[in-house]
Amino acid sequence: MATLVPSRPTDPAHPADPARPASLATTPGVRWAPVRHLGPNWYAAVMGTAIVANAGATLPADVPGLRTACAAVWALSLALLLTLLTARALHWTHHRDQARAHLLDPATAPFYGCLAMALLAVGGGTMIVGKDWIGLAAAVAVAAVLFTAGTAVGLVAAVAVPYLMVTRHRIEGASPVWLLPVVAPMVAAAVGPLLLPHLPSGQVQQTFLVACYAMFGVSLLATLVMLPLVFGRLVTHGPLPLALTPTLFLVLGPLGQSTTAANKFADAAPGVLPEPYAHGFGAFAVLYGVPVMGFALLWLALAGALVVRARRRGMGFAMTFWAFTFPVGTCVTGAEGLAQHTGLAAFRWLAAGLYVLLVAAWLLAAGHTLRGLVSGSLLAGPGRVTAEPRPATARTR
Numbered sequence: 307m308a309t310l311v312p313s314r315p316t317d318p319a320h321p322a323d324p325a326r327p328a329s330l331a332t333t334p335g336v337r338w339a340p341v342r343h344l345g346p347n348w349y350a351a352v353m354g355t356a357i358v359a360n361a362g363a364t365l366p367a368d369v370p371g372l373r374t375a376c377a378a379v380w381a382l383s384l385a386l387l388l389t390l391l392t393a394r395a396l397h398w399t400h401h402r403d404q405a406r407a408h409l410l411d412p413a414t415a416p417f418y419g420c421l422a423m424a425l426l427a428v429g430g431g432t433m434i435v436g437k438d439w440i441g442l443a444a445a446v447a448v449a450a451v452l453f454t455a456g457t458a459v460g461l462v463a464a465v466a467v468p469y470l471m472v473t474r475h476r477i478e479g480a481s482p483v484w485l486l487p488v489v490a491p492m493v494a495a496a497v498g499p500l501l502l503p504h505l506p507s508g509q510v511q512q513t514f515l516v517a518c519y520a521m522f523g524v525s526l527l528a529t530l531v532m533l534p535l536v537f538g539r540l541v542t543h544g545p546l547p548l549a550l551t552p553t554l555f556l557v558l559g560p561l562g563q564s565t566t567a568a569n570k571f572a573d574a575a576p577g578v579l580p581e582p583y584a585h586g587f588g589a590f591a592v593l594y595g596v597p598v599m600g601f602a603l604l605w606l607a608l609a610g611a612l613v614v615r616a617r618r619r620g621m622g623f624a625m626t627f628w629a630f631t632f633p634v635g636t637c638v639t640g641a642e643g644l645a646q647h648t649g650l651a652a653f654r655w656l657a658a659g660l661y662v663l664l665v666a667a668w669l670l671a672a673g674h675t676l677r678g679l680v681s682g683s684l685l686a687g688p689g690r691v692t693a694e695p696r697p698a699t700a701r702t703r
Contacts, residue, residue, distance in 0.1 A: 341394075341396050342397070342401045343685060343686070344393055344685065346414065346417040347420060347625055348394075348420075348625070349417070349420035349421050350420050350424075350628035351625075351675060352427070352428065353628075353632040354628045354630075354632045354672075355631075355672070356380065356428045356430070357632045357635030358635065358664060358668050359376040359377070359383060359431045359434070360380075361664060362375070362661060362665075363376040363377075363431075363434050364639065365642065365658065365661060366642055366654045367658060377435045380431040380435050383428050384428055384432075384436070387424055387425070390424075409470065410470070410475070412470075412476065413481070413483070415470055416486045416487050418459075418466075419463045419467065420486060421463070422490040422494075423460070423486075423490050423493045423632070424456075425452045425455050425456030425459065426453060426457070426460070426490070426493045426497045429448070429452030429497060430449070430497040432448045432452065433497075436448070436449075446501070449500065450504075453494070453501060456493070456494060457498075459490070460487075460491050460493065461491060461494075463487040463490055464487050464488050464490060464525070466487075468488070471484075479543055480532075480535035480536050480539040481536070481553065482546075482553040482554055482555075483556065484536070485536075485556050485559060485560060486556065488525055488529060488532060489525055489563060490525070492563045492567060493563055495522040495525065495570075498514065498521075498570075499515065499518060499574035501514075502514060502578065507578075511578045512578055512579060515571070515578055515579065518567070522567050522568075525560060526560070526564055529564075546612075548621040548622075549621065549624040550626060551616040551626075552613060552624070552626040553626050554608075555613075555629040555630050555633045555634065557633070558609075558633035558636065559632060559636055561599070561636075561637070561640075562637035562640040563639075563640070565602075565641075566636055566643055568591040569591045569642075569646065569647060570643070571590070572587045572588040572643075574587075575588070592644065595647075596644065596648075598640075599637070599640055602637050602640070623674040623678070625675070627670060627675075628671045631668050631671055634667060638657050638660045638664055641653050
């Protein structure tokens with residue numbers, strides 16, 4: 307099966323020549339060959355794993371053993387994050403040419419937003435469920451480090467990637483992956499309130515909460531700029547290539563995450579901000595979240611229909627399948643927040659239904675990823691395929 311990664315620049319160490327060696331391990335001067343083509347898109351696996359723990363631990367339902375299972379999934383996400391950070395450090399140390407090529411590739415550069423969101427998702431999980439295993443003090447320390455690093459990387463990516471898109475990239479059409487760098491500050495905005503009770507009261511807490519709200523605005527307005535371009539591309543040019551069709555689910559990310567953030571602000575504002583602002587955040591969570599969640603469900607139906615269409619036309623597994631996880635997970639946490647602030651059973655059932663979908667998507671993506679790692683196909687470079695591709699998978703039209 308052909309693997310993921312969208313178009314990339316030609317790699318001089320992997321010419322598209324069938325006569326070349328099957329492995330870089332025998333090529334003189336090449337070190338840590340298995341990580342040469344390890345792109346930033348792999349952080350999506352960390353995000354998708356962490357959101358399973360974060361969303362499950364806050365479900366408005368008492369399911370025996372669920373919290374323990376979520377703690378185990380959080381531990382897995384932390385282990386994946388540490389492993390991937392190490393592998394990516396080796397990638398940058400020994401394969402800087404390929405790392406620079408990723409930055410200059412318009413299909414790969416936006417995935418640097420995944421690094422920030424992976425740090426933030428695991429950090430948020432540490433405060434939600436990780437504290438059950440490592441204790442509150444250690445959880446606060448770990449979450450603070452991950453939040454600081456994730457926020458810094460997210461803000462840099464939100465500026466640097468669009469800058470590269472304008473000045474260096476040659477882009478043929480809009481893509482849902484453009485949302486990845488600009489949605490990272492929204493994840494920071496949603497995770498920040500979890501740390502708020504552990505900050506000094508008064509000006510420090512107020513400034514921190516207002517800063518999270520500012521990041522909410524940064525990401526929301528940038529998303530509103532990007533979304534019309536993505537939908538316009540679909541209408542004018544037709545469906546995405548088969549392997550990229552799952553990326554349509556990325557649109558759910560800013561929708562669900564902004565609803566989650568609005569609810570987190572409503573939880574944190576009382577006692578931190580003076581009236582009427584504290585009460586205003588509570589009203590805003592519902593007045594903003596309900597219509598946005600409605601649009602998220604509309605997009606979920608549209609994206610799901612296009613994925614079914616692509617599957618019928620031969621879409622095989624690619625790492626883009628991880629787009630089914632984190633964005634859906636943000637809709638779960640958004641519905642959970644709305645259930646809390648409205649008291650409506652409908653949102654509790656919605657959160658439970660979406661969580662079932664999230665777990666199924668995670669099992670699908672994780673199972674195929676593990677199989678691809680064992681076979682070596684997911685770490686193969688350009689021009690290297692471990693099996694024959696399925697027919698008619700280049701485009702849907």
